[in-house]
Amino acid sequence: MSVQSMTTTKTADVEGTLQQIYALAANGADIVRCTCNEQAAAEGLAQIVPRSPVPIVADIHFHVEMALAALEAGVQGLRLNPGNLRKPEEIKLVASEARDRGVPIRIGVNAGSLHPDIYKRFGGATPEALVESARLELAYFEEVDFSDVKISVKASSVATMIAAYRLASETFDHPLHLGVTEAGPLPGGLLKGTAGIATLLAEGIGDTLRYSLTADPVEEARAGRQLLEALGLRERKGLDLIACPSCGRAEVDVIKVANEAQEALRALDVPLQVAVMGCVVNGPGEARHADLGIAAGKHRGHLFIQGQIVRVVKEDEMVEALVDEAKKIIAEGIEARLLARDLSAEAEAEADRAELLDARGADANNAHVRIEKIRRHAEE
Numbered sequence: 184m185s186v187q188s189m190t191t192t193k194t195a196d197v198e199g200t201l202q203q204i205y206a207l208a209a210n211g212a213d214i215v216r217c218t219c220n221e222q223a224a225a226e227g228l229a230q231i232v233p234r235s236p237v238p239i240v241a242d243i244h245f246h247v248e249m250a251l252a253a254l255e256a257g258v259q260g261l262r263l264n265p266g267n268l269r270k271p272e273e274i275k276l277v278a279s280e281a282r283d284r285g286v287p288i289r290i291g292v293n294a295g296s297l298h299p300d301i302y303k304r305f306g307g308a309t310p311e312a313l314v315e316s317a318r319l320e321l322a323y324f325e326e327v328d329f330s331d332v333k334i335s336v337k338a339s340s341v342a343t344m345i346a347a348y349r350l351a352s353e354t355f356d357h358p359l360h361l362g363v364t365e366a367g368p369l370p371g372g373l374l375k376g377t378a379g380i381a382t383l384l385a386e387g388i389g390d391t392l393r394y395s396l397t398a399d400p401v402e403e404a405r406a407g408r409q410l411l412e413a414l415g416l417r418e419r420k421g422l423d424l425i426a427c428p429s430c431g432r433a434e435v436d437v438i439k440v441a442n443e444a445q446e447a448l449r450a451l452d453v454p455l456q457v458a459v460m461g462c463v464v465n466g467p468g469e470a471r472h473a474d475l476g477i478a479a480g481k482h483r484g485h486l487f488i489q490g491q492i493v494r495v496v497k498e499d500e501m502v503e504a505l506v507d508e509a510k511k512i513i514a515e516g517i518e519a520r521l522l523a524r525d526l527s528a529e530a531e532a533e534a535d536r537a538e539l540l541d542a543r544g545a546d547a548n549n550a551h552v553r554i555e556k557i558r559r560h561a562e563e
């Protein structure tokens with residue numbers, strides 16, 4: 184599975200575009216798309232492609248000349264929208280040129296720019312209409328013996344997009360590029376993209392993906408990477424911060440501590456699962472699978488590694504202690520850090536836990552009394 188994103192710079196701005204491409208690659212993008220809408224953009228691509236850390240796909244809009252210019256610039260892929268580039272002889276010309284250069288093309292169908300004939304024939308941008316558009320384009324490609332193709336059938340409606348990709352996966356043998364188009368700003372855009380892409384990935388559909396967010400494209404790359412990591416489709420390279428949702432038992436402002444920890448640890452870019460838990464009563468146990476974590480209790484933080492308490496720190500030092508321990512785990516490894524634990528920490532933590540349970544009541548609902556009464560009633 185590859186994550187794709189798209190630059191928002193003018194492609195003619197070579198340095199600005201390269202800066203964005205590097206940022207995207209650093210955050211999980213495997214492929215980056217740049218617009219090729221004018222000659223200056225194509226000339227920019229000629230300088231960007233050899234300096235890019237990832238393959239560059241040129242997005243061609245309406246002009247066949249731009250497709251040919253992008254190929255000349257040395258791009259590793261083209262994206263053609265069948266709704267925009269419509270003349271069969273032009274489509275076949277681009278496909279022939281791509282074939283001769285060994286460059287793949289994505290047939291990028293978009294519900295919002297569907298070919299008017301197909302729109303009319305199907306009475307709208309239905310899943311069937313989107314797949315038909317891709318099929319017709321593919322037929323032109325096959326006429327010139329070109330099949331190095333991937334296909335996308337995007338729609339801004341998640342339900343339409345899911346149905347279209349399901350149909351596409353039954354119809355084509357080609358790789359599919361997933362996306363919910365024009366998903367919008369965060370957080371709704373993220374939600375829509377995830378609903379569509381994750382549903383299909385869970386069904387085994389999809390080979391590349393893009394979140395189309397109205398946000399810094401780095402968010403798109405990050406979201407794509409995190410989705411694949413969450414689904415176990417990509418080895419986790421970055422931080423996975425888990426945190427309890429907080430509740431009446433919480434001894435600290437969990438949201439604040441979790442955000443501070445996320446910010447501080449993101450800068451380290453550590454491949455660790457780190458937990459922030461609001462109380463010591465349930466926290467370390469519930470997050471025992473995490474590499475590292477901290478739970479709050481009695482104005483103190485219990486730092487734990489794989490569920491084992493290694494240190495007890497002051498409440499206002501929780502984030503600092505977490506970051507410090509993460510650095511040490513990276514440098515020395517988990518086993519070494521477990522051996523270096525404060526041997527009195529477990530007893531201290533147990534005392535805090537006991538005190539909290541005493542203060543709050545382990546059985547706040549007085550369940551044992553109620554159970555007794557229920558049993559008595561049953562006997563009567």
Ligand code: SF4
Nearest residue numbers: 427429430433461462
């Ligand atoms: S870990 Fe503690 S504070 Fe967090 S949700 Fe669970 S019980 Fe509540």
